[in-house]
Amino acid sequence: MSRILITGIGAFSAIGDNVAANRQALISGQSGIRTLSNFPSRYAGSLPCGEITRSTDELKQSSGIDDPGVTRTSLIALQALREAITDAGLTPEQLRSSDTALINASTVGGMCLTDELYHDANNDGLAGSPFLSSYDNASVTLFLGQHLRIGGIQNTINTACSSSANAILYGARLLRHGFARRVIVGGADSLAKFTINGFKALHILSANPCTPFDAGRTGLNLGEAGAYLVLEREEDCHDKKTYAHCAGYGNSNDSYHPSSISDEGEGPFLCMQRALEAAQLTAGDIDAINAHGTATENNDETESRAMIRLFGTPPPFLSTKAYTGHTLGAAGALEAVFSILQLQYQESYPALRFNEPIVSTGLIPSASYRSLPVTHIMSNSFGFGGNCSSLIFSAV
Amino acid sequence: MYIHYHNCIFPQQTALPGGLDTLLPADGNQLKAIEPSYDGVPPGLLRRMGKAVRMGTGTALPLLKDLRPDGIIIGTANGGMEDCIRFLNQIIDYDEGMLTPGNFVQSTPNAIAGQLGLMTRNQCYNITHVHRGLSFEQALLDAAMLSMEHPHRNYLVGAVDEIADYNYNIDLLGGWYKKHPQQNKDLYEANSPGSIAGEGAVMLVVNGQPEEAVARLRAIRSWHGTNPDDARTNIEAFLQQYTDGNIPLLITGENGDNRLLPYYETCEKLLPGSAVGRFKHMSGEYPTAAGIALWLTCRLFEGEALPHHFYKKGKENTAGPVLIYNTYKGEQHSLILLSKK
Structure with a gap:
């Protein structure tokens, strides 16, 4: 069967406006965690977050968007997605074609407008805001699809913090089954009162x-980001620039607790194992891991146990959430981009x-x-609801 | 892909044959699901569940008594809206003060699939599609791909959405529900914009094996955009690619919104010989309502007569293919083709 190759990448996070800037920050150990400042909240000025410093108005301006109903999440998504499709050299005709799919992930969607949502949802006597069709997760995908005139299948996935890992996995399967010839996959989320207060x-x-x-970790920082990849079948790539091969993916459910992982990391273990099986690799073949590593008490210990169980001595690993914060629905795709950079x-x-x-665990x-030297790299994403996913990218 | 088992909770009686004959009325332009007693779900757990999670798990669990699926695939536009607004209100009303996390955890759209994984100790593939009016169609496509990858494995695929103040108010402000009181029995005579709100859960067990199947999913197509010409082009291309033009029954998502009627009439005109059925006077309008049309088709294939109030034109009396055409707000469209074998 034809391999699934990555032909374009785009990333926009607290550590950079594009892929190159993100890589530069990673190389130089430059964290993007800083004090929340872009929207009013009781935590503004005190809570450390992986915040994109540019305001929503600045993003609108730089993107050339004047639609009043567009949200910060959609703007962050658009910037990263444009980078990915430019990088892959997709033409407007290709985007419009019925065999170009867009599989997007978001967990916040338009809920970054927590206060506007409150007024609209409670119908408190004021007229509706311009955001009536912008609150759900799909609103981001629909905005992107309409703006870029995507002609094929569109879908939105929400499996909490593993959402965009599943978007990548789903896009790869659409290609394998011939439901698309090129897929744009990824996710975006912005900081929101809703998620900050939820995690709080x-x-x-x-x-x-x-x-x-x-050992002394005290929990996670939230972040915001957008990250996208263009996937194409090897037979269609010809002499195109390619970054990596999407070699394997695994999805599992931890089936233990709605918001924490089982002690032995059963779900994480299973998704990593399934990704290896799908890639027809053994644990010893994996050269590096981009761990989920949220820095919560529960995640890092259970993920460590699962890695030890599968690998014995795990290969070099790190969590890039120390740089970007936990970007929720964008995390799987952002960390896939970072993994691909490690490989490249x-x-x-x-x-x-x-x-x-x-x-x-030690x-x-x-x-x-x-x-x-990296030939095969693994990227992990685990979410609420027990939703665990693992991806493997390999050198072409 | 073949559908083997099905279950449904929605605003009409589903438990007994003929239960659909008596149309239960809407209240305040909302059709609320008739929920069963949910025997077998621990009461403490049941109390903590929002309605979407309750309906979703309550519809799925009876199908999973003796069956362990290799995947749980849920389509829901919104998941737990009731919990979402409760948490939202806590944030604003208490000015981000001390909040309880229960509603937050239950408000994530993947709570239904997650809860099912948890309750049935199922560690297999687990995913939630949230593409608004095409969430269920994407779940079906996902399950269809899985059934091709592993024909002998069973998958649970579902459609769930609830009415909560949250989405009701937002869609009311957006002009998607009627501003005047509307009885569901006269939904199609209103000739005004907007529909009535609905909710429900449909769960299916599917695999790649035809033996003893209730229905076969032959094809599915979705597209975006409000252009009526796109609708015509897509329907024509679909009919040409997947059918010989003989479709004894067309089920449309007609919902009493006169702005959407032209899409459905376009489809009806392309199939002049087909009987036409409608279901949103039973279910109300909601993003994953196409699941109800699919469930009704399964009942029809099992030999149950659908009620008189279902038919707009003619009456289906063969076991031929059934086409479902649904649009959500005129922006998202889907065609689902089913046959008995």
Whole structure:
């Protein structure tokens, strides 16, 4: 069967406006975690977040969008998506073709407008806002699809924090089954009162910049980002520039608790194992891992256990959430882009703010920027509802 | 892909044969689901579930008593809206003060699939499609691909959405529900914009094996855009590609909104010999309502007569293919072709 190749990538996060800027920050160990400032909240000025510093108005201006109903999530998505399709050299005719699909993920969607949503949803006597059709997760996809005139299948996936990993997996399957010849896959989420207060209520937001896999970790930082990949079948790529081969993917459910992972990391173990099976690889073939690594008490310990169970001694790994924050629906795609960069440049990035290993597992993430031979890299994403997914990218 | 088992909770009686003959009325332009007693779900757990999670799990669990699917694939535009607005109101009303996380966790659209995975200890493929009015169609396509990848495995595929103040108010403000009181029995005579709100859950067990199947999914197509010419082109191309033009029954998503009627009339004109059925006076309008049309088709294929009030034109009396055409707000469209074998 024809291989699924990555022909374009785009990323917009707290550490950079585009893929090159993101890579530069990763190389130099430059974190994007800073104090929340872009919207009014009781946590503005105090809560550390992976915030994109540009305001929504600035994003509208730079994107040339004047539609009053467009949301921050859609604007972040558009910028990253444009980079990916330009990188892949997709023409307007190709975008309009019925065999070009767009598979997008979002968990916040238009809920970044938490206050506007409150007024509209409670129908409190004011006239409806311009955002009446912008609140749901699909609104981002529909905006992108309409703006870029995508002619083929469109879909939106929400499996919480693993959403865009599943968007990639779904897009790859559409190609395999011939429902599309090229797919644009990825996700976007922006910071929102809704998610900040949700994670706060769960007591898993850290008051300080997060410390993934550190024994003293105190929780996660939320972030915002958009990241997209263009996938095409090898037979259609000819002499096109290609980054990597989407070699395997695995999806599992931890079936343990709505908002935490089982002690032995059953779901994480299963999705990594299934990704290896799909890629026809063994654990020893994996050269590096971009871990889910949210820096919560529960995630990092259970993910470590699952990695030890599968790999014995895991290959070099790190969580780039120390740079970008946890970007929720964008995380799977953003970290897929980072994994592809590791593969392309044969390098490994420094884990930030790591001091001491977790006592029961003893795992130590990659310490510094260095060159690293990478043929196969794994990227993990786990979410609420037990939704776990793992992707494997391989050198072409 | 073949459909083997099905179950449904929606605003009409589904438990007994002939239960659909008596049309239950809407209240305040809303048709609310008739929920069963949910025997077998622990009461403590049931109390904590929002309606979408309750309907979704309550529809699926009876199908999973003796069957362990290799995938749980849910289509829902909104998931737990009731919990979502409860949490939203907490945030604003308490000015981001001390909040309880229960509603937040239940408000994520993947809570239905997640809860099903949890309750049935199912660690297989688990996914939630949330593409508004095409969420269910994407779940079906996902299940169809899985059935081709592994024909002998069973998959649970479902459509769930609830009415909550949240989406009712937003869609009311958006002009998608009628501003005047509207009885569902006269829904199609209103000749005004907007529909009435509905909700429901449909669950199917599918695989790649024809033996003893209730129905076969022969083809599915979706497209976006309000252009009526696109609708005509897509329907024509679909009919040409997948049928010989003989479709004894067309089920449309006609919903009493006179702005959407032209799309459905276009489809009806392309199939002049077909009987035409409608269902949104039973279900109300909601993003995954196409699931109801599919469920009704399964009942028809099993030999149950659909009620008189279902038929707009003619009456289906053969076991030939059934075409379902639905549009959500004129922006998202789908065609689903089913046959008995």
